[in-house]
Structures are given as C-alpha cells and as structure tokens.
Amino acid sequence: MSTDMTADPAVARAAEAAAEARPEFGAFFLARFLDLGISYDDEARTCTVVLPYAAHLCNPQGSMHGGVIATAMDVSMGHLCHHFLSTAVTIEMNLRFFRPLTGPGRCTAAILNAGRRLVHMESRLTDDEDRLVAFAAGSWHRLDPNPST
Template sequence: MIDDAKVRDVFEEALATQEPAFEKFFLAKFLQLSITYTDEVCHVVLPVAPHLYNPQGSLHGGVMALAMDVSMGHLIHHVMGAGGSTIEMKIQYMRPAMAGEVRLEGRFIKQGRNLSFLESRAFDGAGKLVGMATSTWKMPANG
C-alpha cells in the first residue's frame, strides 16, 4: 500500500534539498540514493518502497536502471573529476527486488581516454544478484 503522505514528504524533501550536482540532483534525492566510494567502486543504496513498484509488485526495472546508471556515472566523476556520457547500456534482470533495499556496485571494466566500459551489479538484502548492467561511456573532453 502506498502511503501518499510519505511519498509527498519524500518529494518535498527532494525538491527542497536538490542541487544540480553529483549526488544531489533531484532524482537521486527523490529515490533517496545513498552514494559512497571505496577505491574504484561506487556503492549506491536504493531503498525499495511501494511507490517505486511496477504493477507486479516489485521494484520497477526503470528505477533500477537509473540507479545502475548513477553508480557508473558517479564513479567516472569520482575517479576522473568530470562527468562522462552514457553511449549505451545493456541491462539484465535476474530476479525481482521486493522490499528492503538494493545495493549497487559500479566498476570500471576498462578505462580509456575517449571511451570507458563499466558494469554495475545490483544485490538484494540477502546478497542475491537481482540485476546487472554493462555500459559504454564517452569520456569528458578533458579526460
């Protein structure tokens, strides 16, 4: 069951605290993403809430895709100091994410001057792989 008041509070908080910056942009705030880094890994925690469900009652794949994209794009920014652009992304969903949180890990597969290849893996609260993505990124002009 969706708690309209809670969703409205999340929306209002996101609107009030968002900035056009990495980790602070509106969608990251609205999805309540927690973003941290260790070495060359970007860790994203995505709380799974009913307002993010698809009609089948699990986390919508598009929401997970956005979080995967964030884990890879934020890693590029963290490592290179500038943002890249997603050229393509392939996603594979292994099982539904139903409740709790999804933890994502973005990593470089191959880092290049003009193009980089990354992956993001998503795990449920039990540590089971729920999805993964691979992507190609155009690196920033100064990268």
C-alpha cells in the same frame, strides 16, 4: 478524505527533493527522490549505490520497477566515473534482470576499461540476501578536454 497531499510520505519526499535539488553529483533530484546512498571504495575503485525499497517505486506486481533499478545502476556508474576519472555521459547501457527486487538493493559499479574518450563499466545489483538481481554494462563518453588515466 483529506486532500493534503503533503501527508503522503512519497509526495513529501518528492517536494523536498525538488526544493533541495542542485545540479551536482549526489544532490540532483533523482538521487534525492530515490533516497540513494552513495559511497566509494578507493582501494577497490568501486562505487556503491544503496537503493531503499519503497512501495511507491514498485510495479503492479509489488517488486521494484525496472526503470527505477535502471536509474540506480546508471547513477552508480556515473558517480564511479566522475569520482575516479572525470565527468562523463552515458552512451549506452545494457541491462539484464534476474529476479524481482522486493526489498532494498545495492548496486556496485566497477570500471572495466578506461580509455581517453570512452569508459566501459559494469554495475551489479544485489538484494539483501546478496543474490544477483540485475547486471548492467555501459559505455560512457568522457567530457573533460584532456583526460588523464
């Protein structure tokens, strides 16, 4: 049995993500490790995060682990706020799961209300058959000293 852990694709991805991670949007460790695809729709003012399915991200039942899903949904809202408003941090996030995710997923975040200091957003996770898997609502605190919007 080989002890070379770099032969394991998950370990190789983690090592690459750690080596190339930078403290900036889209380049931080978790986004790289989870291989998140992040895009924006300027007209709809949404952010979409594509979460690829990977066996090493699953729970013992074979579906995507809830913590991984929560991370992807949090990233979708954080990137949305940063792209359209300002940098912000999560104050709270409520999450409801409706069905297991057993393939790739797509989180689409939208702004519900953007105040001077607080931003309220939602993220909806759908599977590859466009079924709702999870719904998250969150509140974010804007960090910029003079927010405009």
